[in-house]
Amino acid sequence: MTEVLQGAATKSAKYRSQFRIYVDIMHVIQRENNQAKPTRILYGANLSHDRLVKYLEELKALGVIQESGTEDKTYGLTQKGIEFLNNFRKVESFAGAFGFRI
Amino acid sequence: MEFIAFAIAIAVAYHALKGYRQFRERTLLFLNISFSLLGAGLLIDSLSIAVVLLASFRREFLPLVGFGYTINFITQVVAYGILVFAYLKQTGNVGHEAALAVLPITFFEHNAVSELILLFLLVYIAAQTAMNYSMNKTTNSLLVLGAFTSLAVSHFFFLLFTLAPIFFPFAHIAQLFGFLLLLGMLLRVNQ
Numbered sequence: 001m002t003e004v005l006q007g008a009a010t011k012s013a014k015y016r017s018q019f020r021i022y023v024d025i026m027h028v029i030q031r032e033n034n035q036a037k038p039t040r041i042l043y044g045a046n047l048s049h050d051r052l053v054k055y056l057e058e059l060k061a062l063g064v065i066q067e068s069g070t071e072d073k074t075y076g077l078t079q080k081g082i083e084f085l086n087n088f089r090k091v092e093s094f095a096g097a098f099g100f101r102i
Numbered sequence: 103m104e105f106i107a108f109a110i111a112i113a114v115a116y117h118a119l120k121g122y123r124q125f126r127e128r129t130l131l132f133l134n135i136s137f138s139l140l141g142a143g144l145l146i147d148s149l150s151i152a153v154v155l156l157a158s159f160r161r162e163f164l165p166l167v168g169f170g171y172t173i174n175f176i177t178q179v180v181a182y183g184i185l186v187f188a189y190l191k192q193t194g195n196v197g198h199e200a201a202l203a204v205l206p207i208t209f210f211e212h213n214a215v216s217e218l219i220l221l222f223l224l225v226y227i228a229a230q231t232a233m234n235y236s237m238n239k240t241t242n243s244l245l246v247l248g249a250f251t252s253l254a255v256s257h258f259f260f261l262l263f264t265l266a267p268i269f270f271p272f273a274h275i276a277q278l279f280g281f282l283l284l285l286g287m288l289l290r291v292n293q
Contacts, residue, residue, distance in 0.1 A: 019125075047208045091121035091130070097242035099234030100129040100192060102121075 018055075022064075025055055026077060026085050029065060034076040041075065053087065103274050104148035107281040111141035114284055117291070132188035136181040143177030146170050159244035167247040175216060182223035189230045245287040252280030 026098050028044030029036040036044075056075065059065045064081030068074050077085065095102050115137035122130035150170025157163040228250040235243040259273035 087124055090291055091125055091127075093242060094117055094121060094237065094288075095127065095130060095133070096234075097240070097246045097287050097291070098129075098133065099230055099243065099246075100127075100133070100188065102125055102127040102129070 021047070021051075021055055021086070022059060023088055025052075025059060026064065026081055029075050029077055030082075030085060035068075035074045036076070037072070037074055103278045104144045104151070107278055108141050108144035108148060110281040110285045110288075111137045111144060113266065113288055115141060117288060131190050132184050133193075134183045135190075136218040139177040139184070143174035143181070146177075147174035150259065175220075178220055179216075179223070182220065182227060185227050186223055189227065206230045214261055214264045217257055221254060221257045222259060224250060224257055228254050242287050242290055245283045245290070249283035249287070252276050252283060256280060 025041055025047075028041045028082040031044070035066070038052060038056070041047075041056070042049065045052070047055065051085050058066075059081075060067060064078055064084055065075050066078050068076065092102055115134050118130045118133035118137060121127065122134055136255065147170040150166040152164045154166050228247065231247040231250050235247045253276070256273045256276035259269045259276055262269040263273055
């Protein structure tokens with residue numbers, strides 16, 4: 001999973017990278033106690049509906065989030081997703097202490 | 103003292119490498135190379151001093167002190183130069199200023215001018231970390247600010263040491279204190 005996300009991480013630009021969007025979505029899901037509705041993710045990660053659907057599918061394929069419910073869909077982080085986010089926070093905190101953004 | 107600083111520098115380098123392997127962020131690679139170089143320089147310097155001490159200051163071993171210091175000086179200039187480059191790159195100011203980070207590499211001798219170059223690089227890095235702290239106000243960024251300020255102070259003492267030997271221990275204490283602050287940051291990040 002990390003290898004796939006790495007590809008997104010290398011594309012740094014003025015706009016928000018794909019990697020950063022993945023992380024933002026996962027942050028919102030965790031903030032919503034691991035039961036986030038699509039609208040909450042949409043506003044929390046500041047995405048359009050089409051892009052949200054695309055990214056949620058990609059994150060599901062990577063195995064970092066899981067979908068539950070049929071009509072009233074919610075999204076939660078998998079164990080793999082929780083571990084990834086925890087590692088990311090540590091590295092972000094480390095780089096941030098030096099003033100570097102990741 | 104330098105051996106403790108070496109261990110801390112390597113710990114910071116390892117942490118940066120771990121982060122780079124996971125997220126492929128180039129600034130983490132710069133941090134890794136920078137602290138690996140700092141660690142290598144400190145190790146060579148401390149080992150050369152240890153050999154001279156073990157040889158009871160025999161004349162044939164004395165040039166080792168100069169060798170250790172010279173290697174340590176070169177690695178420090180390159181390491182801090184890389185950090186300056188990383189800050190310039192992040193702010194998008196990698197133009198003619200980048201040359202400032204590379205230019206000092208040509209100085210190899212221990213003298214007041216070379217200590218001034220190290221001081222200049224460290225003051226720039228400390229100013230960047232101060233700006234970072236003013237924006238973030240986190241304990242970790244304060245520890246990094248304290249670390250680079252302390253390292254800058256240590257080189258100010260090394261500069262004064264060229265005038266009066268009394269400043270030598272103060273320089274080493276300030277250097278160790280700087281690395282201990284970095285250790286504190288590492289421990290907090292890994293809590």
